[in-house]
Amino acid sequence: MSGKTLFDKLWKSHLVRENGDGTSLLYIDRQLIHEVTSPQAFDGMRLTNRSLWRTEANVAVPDHNIPTKDRDKGIEDPISKLQVDTLDKNCDSFQIKEFKMSDPNQGIVHVIGPEQGLTLPGMAIVCGDSHTSTHGALGALAFGIGTSEVEHVLATQCLIQQKSKNMLIKVDGKLKQGITAKDLILFIIGKIGTAGGTGYAIEFGGNAIKALSMEGRMTVCNMTIEAGARAGLIAVDQTTLDYVNGKPFSPKGELWEKAREYWKTLQSDEDAAFDKTIEINANDINPMVTWGTSPELVVDVEGEIPFSANRKFQPALDYMGLEMGVPIKDILLDKIFIGSCTNSRIEDLREAAKVVEGKKIADSIKLAMVVPGSGPVKDQAEKEGLDKIFLNAGFEWREPGCSMCLAMNADRLESGERCASTSNRNFEGRQGQGGRTHLVSPAMAAAAAIKGYFVNVTTNWNN
Amino acid sequence: MEKFQTFTGVVAPLNRANIDTDAIIPKQFLKSIHRTGFGPNLFDEWRYLDHGEPGQDCSNRPLNQDFVLNQNRYKSASILLTRENFGCGSSREHAPWALSDYGFKTIIAESFADIFYNNCFKNGILPITLDEENILSLFKKTESKPGFALMVNLDEQSLIDPSGSTLVFELEKFRKDALLNGLDEIGLTLSHAAVIRVFETNYQKKYPWLFTT
Numbered sequence: 001m002s003g004k005t006l007f008d009k010l011w012k013s014h015l016v017r018e019n020g021d022g023t024s025l026l027y028i029d030r031q032l033i034h035e036v037t038s039p040q041a042f043d044g045m046r047l048t049n050r051s052l053w054r055t056e057a058n059v060a061v062p063d064h065n066i067p068t069k070d071r072d073k074g075i076e077d078p079i080s081k082l083q084v085d086t087l088d089k090n091c092d093s094f095q096i097k098e099f100k101m102s103d104p105n106q107g108i109v110h111v112i113g114p115e116q117g118l119t120l121p122g123m124a125i126v127c128g129d130s131h132t133s134t135h136g137a138l139g140a141l142a143f144g145i146g147t148s149e150v151e152h153v154l155a156t157q158c159l160i161q162q163k164s165k166n167m168l169i170k171v172d173g174k175l176k177q178g179i180t181a182k183d184l185i186l187f188i189i190g191k192i193g194t195a196g197g198t199g200y201a202i203e204f205g206g207n208a209i210k211a212l213s214m215e216g217r218m219t220v221c222n223m224t225i226e227a228g229a230r231a232g233l234i235a236v237d238q239t240t241l242d243y244v245n246g247k248p249f250s251p252k253g254e255l256w257e258k259a260r261e262y263w264k265t266l267q268s269d270e271d272a273a274f275d276k277t278i279e280i281n282a283n284d285i286n287p288m289v290t291w292g293t294s295p296e297l298v299v300d301v302e303g304e305i306p307f308s309a310n311r312k313f314q315p316a317l318d319y320m321g322l323e324m325g326v327p328i329k330d331i332l333l334d335k336i337f338i339g340s341c342t343n344s345r346i347e348d349l350r351e352a353a354k355v356v357e358g359k360k361i362a363d364s365i366k367l368a369m370v371v372p373g374s375g376p377v378k379d380q381a382e383k384e385g386l387d388k389i390f391l392n393a394g395f396e397w398r399e400p401g402c403s404m405c406l407a408m409n410a411d412r413l414e415s416g417e418r419c420a421s422t423s424n425r426n427f428e429g430r431q432g433q434g435g436r437t438h439l440v441s442p443a444m445a446a447a448a449a450i451k452g453y454f455v456n457v458t459t460n461w462n463n
Numbered sequence: 464m465e466k467f468q469t470f471t472g473v474v475a476p477l478n479r480a481n482i483d484t485d486a487i488i489p490k491q492f493l494k495s496i497h498r499t500g501f502g503p504n505l506f507d508e509w510r511y512l513d514h515g516e517p518g519q520d521c522s523n524r525p526l527n528q529d530f531v532l533n534q535n536r537y538k539s540a541s542i543l544l545t546r547e548n549f550g551c552g553s554s555r556e557h558a559p560w561a562l563s564d565y566g567f568k569t570i571i572a573e574s575f576a577d578i579f580y581n582n583c584f585k586n587g588i589l590p591i592t593l594d595e596e597n598i599l600s601l602f603k604k605t606e607s608k609p610g611f612a613l614m615v616n617l618d619e620q621s622l623i624d625p626s627g628s629t630l631v632f633e634l635e636k637f638r639k640d641a642l643l644n645g646l647d648e649i650g651l652t653l654s655h656a657a658v659i660r661v662f663e664t665n666y667q668k669k670y671p672w673l674f675t676t
């Protein structure tokens with residue numbers, strides 16, 4: 001019999017019962033909650049008069065609707081305000097731990113979970129949010145769910161699930177200087193497509209993955225959902241343990257020792273069988289830029305928008321205001337967004353700051369903004385003087401939240417505006433109705449801010 | 464949840480791949496704290512020429528006449544026909560809420576994104592997967608015959624067109640049962656409460672650090 005994959009192991013450790021119809025009841029360790037996908041779940045709990053199964057398993061934070069400036073004035077949009085107030089009220093009445101808008105540790109739900117040690121290796125983690133896949137970077141089974149399932153977990157601490165298949169994406173070789181986890185995952189999505197991972201849990205392995213920092217691993221797992229897979233996974237190693245050690249809610253003392261021994265087993269066995277394996281050579285990858293309205297429509301910055309005989313890209317090109325054959329470096333930008341649960345961690349901000357240090361954003365750029373992923377990320381960046389670097393270059397330095405990743409708050413693109421964004425989705429209207437999004441790494445977004453168009457950050461681009 | 468019953472409905476064709484949940488229901492409508500009322504804003508950015516905001520009266524908004532749901536022949540559609548990877552993107556259950564509120568009971572596609580697919584069953588919507596050949600043939604029929612309707616029979620897992628020709632679709636049994644019986648899944652899980660408690664006790668012994676916060 002062949003060995004077990006990491007996903008198999010995590011599945012087994014959370015298996016409460018098999019239902020006999022192809023589904024299983026799975027135990028959930030942690031539910032993360034935000035204001036957008038939870039109100040109807042709490043309503044359901046009240047309607048059915050059910051109580052929480054395990055209160056402490058739930059942690060909440062408002063992030064999607066939160067203003068990123070003048071926060072002391074509160075939320076201006078009454079509908080956004082109602083949603084955040086509703087979260088506060090629900091958490092108060094169900095006694096759920098919440099990092100409120102005014103809390104110094106508030107931030108994007110997928111940034112604060114790992115940062116606080118609230119998401120740990122070996123856990124099963126859910127959230128009413130598709131980018132829950134992020135937490136798989138810590139060797140946890142983490143996936144997004146709908147609101148009905150949020151309610152299910154509140155009431156039962158379990159979910160009825162059907163086991164996914166196992167996919168391994170093995171990235172060997174070495175990423176070239178200046179190539180980031182973001183370029184890697186965009187490259188992978190370009191290769192397997194946005195439905196390539198549907199029905200699978202994807203484990204990322206190989207030397208190039210092992211060489212990534214935790215921040216980089218989170219970027220990769222974050223965008224696994226953009227490849228169609230609900231869960232992305234990376235085996236636990238010393239990098240993981242070093243990251244988790246000393247986080248506010250991670251285990252301490254004897255419990256730490258015990259946990260660490262267990263966490264070290266969280267890897268696929270040598271002889272584990274995967275239903276599908278894809279091999280990628282890290283040496284092949286250049287800075288990536290999306291040009292269409294799906295993350296799979298992506299090319300190398302040195303490339304051009306591809307020709308397609310059957311014109312199936314036409315709607316995307318029309319929306320983006322682009323044509324086949326246009327070199328990526330000819331695309332002019334209006335706005336720059338550095339942020340989102342994909343790329344708003346300290347390392348991302350450091351990379352971007354390195355690029356902009358001592359320079360000024362191009363006159364043609366209407367707005368360039370940096371939105372840190374959380375309060376602690378913002379504090380750390382300010383300690384390192386990164387805020388000054390960005391401000392001196394002409395960037396705006398904002399308060400933490402989802403911001404222009406999906407533009408539920410006041411930060412958005414106007415119709416026709418073109419943005420280099422470090423977020424994860426370039427869907428039509430995602431960053432504002434009629435807005436045009438190009439997904440890139442933080443360094444690429446930063447360089448685009450300086451030039452006003454895309455350049456290859458791995459070259460001598462500022463000459 | 465209501466039980467899913469056999470019905471006959473007009474088919475509306477939406478011939479695009481990778482339709483994401485942001486397109487199905489744009490983010491500004493996610494600010495609602497209710498489960499209902501999303502129907503008028505289904506596909507908002509494609510359906511109307513102006514920018515939609517929550518709470519607005521949609522009856523006077525300028526319609527995009529080119530958009531398929533605005534064409535008279537599809538006005539009463541309750542079956543949506545589309546291409547691959549429908550419902551990709553965010554986990555928002557507002558997407559099936561909007562489809563259902565609009566009146567769609569069935570979506571036929573070449574494939575669906577996982578989370579969306581799952582969310583459909585929690586809301587009484589039957590997502591049906593067919594291969595490309597059958598999808599293309601349904602597009603042809605839908606576009607060439609105004610009022611083209613299909614009978615959806617979940618129990619027999621069949622789609623029957625007016626000429627009597629029948630297509631059979633695959634569906635996992637547990638999903639079929641959930642729709643046919645209108646199951647309360649939470650109630651069902653709670654019927655195993657004792658098993659969950661036992662599991663939890665053993666689990667806590669094994670992984671005590673997970674029970675400190």
Ligand code: SF4
Nearest residue numbers: 131340341402405406
């Ligand atoms: S940053 Fe963007 S993708 Fe991440 S949780 Fe917020 S809205 Fe979703």
